[in-house]
Amino acid sequence: MTDFTYSVDADGVATITWDVPGKSMNVMSREGFALVSGMVDKALADPAVKGIIVTSGKDTFAGGMDLNVLASIREKAGKEPAQALFDFTMSGHHILRKLERAGMDPKSLKGGKPVVCAIPGTSAGIGTEVALACHRRIMADNPKAKIGLPEILVGLFPGGGGTTRFSRMVGAMAAAPVLLEGKMLDAKKAKAAGLIDEVVAPEDLLKRAKEWVLSATDAEIVKPWDQKGFKMPGGAPYHPAGFMTFVGANAMVHGKTQGVYPAAKALLAAVYEGALVPFDTALKIEARWFTNVLMNPSSSAMIRSLFLNKEALEKGANRPQVADQRVKKVGILGAGMMGAGIAYVSANAGIEVVLIDAAQEAADRGKAHSADLLDKGMKRGAVSQAKKDEVLGRITATTDYAKLEGCDLIVEAVFEDVKVKADVTAKAEAVIPATAIFATNTSTLPISELAKASKRPDEFIGIHFFSPVDKMNLVEIIKGKKTGEVAVAKALDFVRQIRKTPIVVNDARFFYANRCIIPYINEGIRMVAEGVEPALVENAAKLLGFPLGPLQLVDETSIDLGVKIAKATKAAMGDAYPDGAVDEVLFAMAGKGRMGRKANAGFYAYDEKGGRLGLWGELGANWPVSDDQPELTEVQHRLMMAQVLEAVRALEEGVLEDIREGDVGAILGWGFAPWSGGPFSWLDIIGADKAVAICDGLEKAHGARFAAPKLLRDLAAKGQTFYGRFGAGAKAA
Numbered sequence: 001m002t003d004f005t006y007s008v009d010a011d012g013v014a015t016i017t018w019d020v021p022g023k024s025m026n027v028m029s030r031e032g033f034a035l036v037s038g039m040v041d042k043a044l045a046d047p048a049v050k051g052i053i054v055t056s057g058k059d060t061f062a063g064g065m066d067l068n069v070l071a072s073i074r075e076k077a078g079k080e081p082a083q084a085l086f087d088f089t090m091s092g093h094h095i096l097r098k099l100e101r102a103g104m105d106p107k108s109l110k111g112g113k114p115v116v117c118a119i120p121g122t123s124a125g126i127g128t129e130v131a132l133a134c135h136r137r138i139m140a141d142n143p144k145a146k147i148g149l150p151e152i153l154v155g156l157f158p159g160g161g162g163t164t165r166f167s168r169m170v171g172a173m174a175a176a177p178v179l180l181e182g183k184m185l186d187a188k189k190a191k192a193a194g195l196i197d198e199v200v201a202p203e204d205l206l207k208r209a210k211e212w213v214l215s216a217t218d219a220e221i222v223k224p225w226d227q228k229g230f231k232m233p234g235g236a237p238y239h240p241a242g243f244m245t246f247v248g249a250n251a252m253v254h255g256k257t258q259g260v261y262p263a264a265k266a267l268l269a270a271v272y273e274g275a276l277v278p279f280d281t282a283l284k285i286e287a288r289w290f291t292n293v294l295m296n297p298s299s300s301a302m303i304r305s306l307f308l309n310k311e312a313l314e315k316g317a318n319r320p321q322v323a324d325q326r327v328k329k330v331g332i333l334g335a336g337m338m339g340a341g342i343a344y345v346s347a348n349a350g351i352e353v354v355l356i357d358a359a360q361e362a363a364d365r366g367k368a369h370s371a372d373l374l375d376k377g378m379k380r381g382a383v384s385q386a387k388k389d390e391v392l393g394r395i396t397a398t399t400d401y402a403k404l405e406g407c408d409l410i411v412e413a414v415f416e417d418v419k420v421k422a423d424v425t426a427k428a429e430a431v432i433p434a435t436a437i438f439a440t441n442t443s444t445l446p447i448s449e450l451a452k453a454s455k456r457p458d459e460f461i462g463i464h465f466f467s468p469v470d471k472m473n474l475v476e477i478i479k480g481k482k483t484g485e486v487a488v489a490k491a492l493d494f495v496r497q498i499r500k501t502p503i504v505v506n507d508a509r510f511f512y513a514n515r516c517i518i519p520y521i522n523e524g525i526r527m528v529a530e531g532v533e534p535a536l537v538e539n540a541a542k543l544l545g546f547p548l549g550p551l552q553l554v555d556e557t558s559i560d561l562g563v564k565i566a567k568a569t570k571a572a573m574g575d576a577y578p579d580g581a582v583d584e585v586l587f588a589m590a591g592k593g594r595m596g597r598k599a600n601a602g603f604y605a606y607d608e609k610g611g612r613l614g615l616w617g618e619l620g621a622n623w624p625v626s627d628d629q630p631e632l633t634e635v636q637h638r639l640m641m642a643q644v645l646e647a648v649r650a651l652e653e654g655v656l657e658d659i660r661e662g663d664v665g666a667i668l669g670w671g672f673a674p675w676s677g678g679p680f681s682w683l684d685i686i687g688a689d690k691a692v693a694i695c696d697g698l699e700k701a702h703g704a705r706f707a708a709p710k711l712l713r714d715l716a717a718k719g720q721t722f723y724g725r726f727g728a729g730a731k732a733a
């Protein structure tokens with residue numbers, strides 16, 4: 001194993017270089033930890049060694065813990081997974097603590113060897129925690145480099161000592177953006193935040209690190225918490241200022257997480273409890289809370305969906321085995337809201353773009369969207385003038401289809417109209433190479449129908465973006481009946497180039513995401529029609545961790561879009577259409593001109609500037625609130641099951657082929673309660689038999705839409721879980 005190498009130079013400076021073979025970014029494994037431990041022992045024991053530089057052989061420092069390792073420790077630990085995770089965490093603490101004490105005499109605090117971390121580029125998670133255990137952190141002024149502790153974003157918190165060390169370095173309040181929000185900072189901001197000590201030119205990094213090692217005094221290498229009389233910056237919990245901080249932080253965390261994210265709560269508890277005891281005890285407390293979080297089913301589900309499975313999908317878990325299909329030149333038809341966004345993300349990824357609209361003005365407006373976004377980036381200091389010119393230089397805005405010559409991919413985003421789409425398909429196909437793939441961004445029209453306008457339906461596919469394109473990371477790839485493997489690979493390679501997360505589904509009404517979102521919105525509206533207090537509906541959703549309640553969501557996407565979809569669905573389904581009660585409310589709102597946020601009036605009231613004021617005061621006058629309100633749990637079950645059962649049906653019907661895509665797609669596509677890991681993970685957490693019991697109750701009270709799907713009953717009968725039966729790459733039967 002060569003994840004770390006060790007060398008000592010003529011001046012007695014030992015260098016431990018982290019360079020995991022075959023990985024673009026260093027990750028920490030169990031063996032890696034053991035290796036570092038041995039190297040630290042060697043350096044401390046060697047009288048010729050004066051100090052240690054910890055650095056990386058790559059242009060980045062480290063990406064973090066290999067989360068697969070944590071998952072496998074838990075799985076392999078048999079009956080005592082918590083003990084195994086705790087022991088593993090404590091062994092990491094011991095190694096980093098050994099590095100930090102660096103051989104000094106525990107009483108006099110003298111005689112230790114200086115340890116500096118030379119950080120050439122991005123550092124996250126355990127990488128940053130290793131750096132925090134060193135005596136000094138010097139980071140290269142590398143414009144791409146960011147440093148931080150983003151664990152909280154995948155349902156964990158920094159459990160390698162980062163929580164305890166950083167909160168004691170800067171105080172609980174100042175540590176909050178890094179620990180609680182997972183903010184990654186560039187070198188200058190990291191220095192201002194106290195995460196690092198020095199920023200130097202990249203070429204001077206090792207020279208400066210060595211200089212520091214050779215000049216550091218005994219006093220410079222003793223951490224504040226190892227000195228007598230240490231006081232927590234900003235005040236420990238029983239200090240008046242500290243008390244205010246913890247009370248405020250508690251309220252803030254609860255307000256942001258609604259109590260559904262165990263990691264945020266555990267992080268705060270580790271900081272609070274740790275602040276009351278000596279450092280080594282605080283590390284033990286941190287390890288206990290970390291174990292607690294790792295054992296929480298919500299955290300495992302979040303890690304699985306937001307880290308392991310998301311990454312697997314991005315790396316092409318479901319990509320057909322065909323040659324590299326990376327896109328060089330993309331033609332985008334329609335420069336409206338979606339086309340303009342797709343043009344921006346493509347050009348930004350280095351792809352040449354031809355952006356077509358019916359009028360030159362419209363095409364230019366589409367290109368101007370990229371200029372606007374780049375200007376915003378320049379204001380933030382994230383984009384240079386040269387970068388802006390380069391990106392805009394890749395976009396040709398035109399009405400001329402002849403310019404599509406040489407495009408290897410077309411993404412069509414014209415009006416949602418079969419005839420208009422057929423017309424532009426024919427026009428583009430007359431020009432593009434025979435091997436080019438044609439993709440449509442339709443949100444409601446069946447791909448197989450639209451493919452009929454194509455001369456080569458095997459090269460026709462759906463690539464469904466979400467709005468706003470530059471912010472939404474999910475892309476749904478839809479296979480029509482005749483779509484071939486190359487088209488799927490092309491779509492996946494394109495999504496990878498623009499650094500988004502793909503799911504691949506089969507063609508069916510509303511594909512996957514919208515199929516689940518629409519019943520969520522409809523259930524909310526249906527409850528308003530029934531006389532359920534609208535605030536109860538919205539808060540029930542928020543308390544489940546949904547970013548938007550169903551009524552706010554329909555305001556955002558617009559009531560007229562809802563009306564349009566309802567009419568089209570009714571026309572397609574005829575008598576089987578189940579949402580008459582919903583339409584009464586929706587159509588009445590549209591009739592009053594309350595089209596949602598864009599009209600400054602919808603289920604919510606807005607001020608002239610579009611600021612949301614609160615639920616519309618006259619909702620109750622139109623749909624009287626009943627005296628008999630349901631329990632919160634019942635409202636939550638209705639909102640949850642409305643979406644989740646649709647996901648199960650999509651799997652049953654073969655629209656979804658992989659539950660990982662169902663979970664990742666739900667969180668990224670419509671913010672489905674991220675703490676749950678997605679619809680399938682949530683069902684696994686509560687268990688199929690409990691889910692069936694909830695469905696049976698809801699079906700009796702509210703109708704057949706809540707009938708438990710056969711697949712769910714089957715899992716309940718056999719005592720199985722979704723991940724047990726369909727997990728880890730296994731395709732749905």
Ligand code: NAD
Nearest residue numbers: 334335336337338357358413414415416441442443465467
């Ligand atoms: P839009 O109305 O903003 O843009 C459509 C553009 O197509 C307009 O600029 C129009 O001038 C242009 N156009 C129309 N006919 C044309 C033709 N014959 N040749 C060239 N250009 C033509 O619409 P949008 O919101 O960008 O939606 C575009 C497509 O994306 C639709 O199929 C829609 O269903 C789908 N979609 C929309 C969203 C969304 O949130 N808006 C999300 C996903 C998918």
